[in-house]
Amino acid sequence: MPAIISLFVAVTLSLLVTRIASEALTLTGLSRQSARFQARSAFTGSGFTTQESEGVVNHPVRRRIIMWLMFLGNAGIVTVISSVVLTFVTTARSEQWILRLLLLFLGLALLSLIIRHRGFNRYLNRLVRWALRSWTNLDVRDYANLLHLKGEYRVMELQVNSSDWLANKQLHQLRLKAEGIMVLGIQRQDKTYIGAPNGSTYIRPLDLLILYGRKTALLELDSRRDDLTGEIAHEKAVRIQKYIMQEQAEQDVTSSESLSSH
Structure with a gap:
């Protein structure tokens, strides 16, 4: 027994x-x-x-x-x-x-x-x-795997300063999506967290942004200042993103035609 x-x-x-x-x-x-x-x-x-x-x-x-x-x-x-x-x-x-x-x-x-x-x-x-x-401290997620981050795409934190191009604007004014950048969340200075913010959300100095996009675009955005050069950089980033989207669309068409031929 x-x-x-x-x-x-x-x-x-x-x-x-x-x-x-x-x-x-x-x-x-x-x-x-x-x-x-x-x-x-x-x-x-x-x-x-x-x-x-x-x-x-x-x-x-x-x-x-x-x-x-x-x-x-x-x-x-x-x-x-x-x-x-x-x-x-x-x-x-x-x-x-x-x-x-x-x-x-x-x-x-x-x-x-x-x-x-x-x-x-x-x-x-x-x-x-x-x-x-x-x-335990096991809430450590593999975000690269979950978001299927490959190639140049990254998730990055960006601290907003008062002199930054991002500061004191609403998200819809920034048009970051047109640059291929998504704002996943915002950590306020008072530790308040805003997940999946909408277009009316203000970006304040000392906010910590969690962004998703191409690494080069994110690094350029981090160095962008609130002056004429910042606006020029924004328009240039929008044009680059349009070109990338066009290339992706052409690749999709080519892939679809290749599949249909088989």
């Missing part, structure tokens, strides 16, 4: 470890389905090679989670195997074999029902997520 209990404890702990790891991976930006797959794969040592796996390995926080999973997984599997062997090898009489097999199957069936219960899963997910947010 002690061996069977130790088996159930090992299986329960294994399931709990993978659930915690799944939630931790979710906090780093992975989808819930991908996080569960990667956690179970690492814990069981399956070693599936996928594009998602490469994203996990290249992310420092995810890599640390996977390393702990691999370590605990090896220890857990050894414990389970040793418990099963101990249970059946130390028992000689057939009636005890049957009884222990019955207890083993009933216990695993009960554990499976509990794990699949939606209410239990919902409560456990909330508890694990609360614990991870309270006692």
Whole structure:
């Protein structure tokens, strides 16, 4: 009986470890389905090679989670195997074999029902997520992967000074979208955060802007001053963006024609 209990404890702990790891991976930006797959794969040592796996390995926080999973997984599997062997090898009489097999199957069936219960899963997910947010610092998302940042495109912070071209204007006056730049958020000096600001939002001195766009365009915007040269630079940036959009449109047409020909 002690061996069977130790088996159930090992299986329960294994399931709990993978659930915690799944939630931790979710906090780093992975989808819930991908996080569960990667956690179970690492814990069981399956070693599936996928594009998602490469994203996990290249992310420092995810890599640390996977390393702990691999370590605990090896220890857990050894414990389970040793418990099963101990249970059946130390028992000689057939009636005890049957009884222990019955207890083993009933216990695993009960554990499976509990794990699949939606209410239990919902409560456990909330508890694990609360614990991870309270006692760890895992909210480190791989924004480059989430936004599919490739080539020259970047997410960049820009501090607004009083002499900048951006200062003391509304977003619709700046026409940053015409330059191929998107304002994802604004951090005010008083720590107020404005997410997905609209056109009527004012840009104030000392604001911290979170911008998305081409690196060269973002760097040029950061050096732009509130004078005639700033307006000239803005118009030039708009023309460059129009040229880029035209090139992209021509590439799309060419690609569509190539696909239709096949």
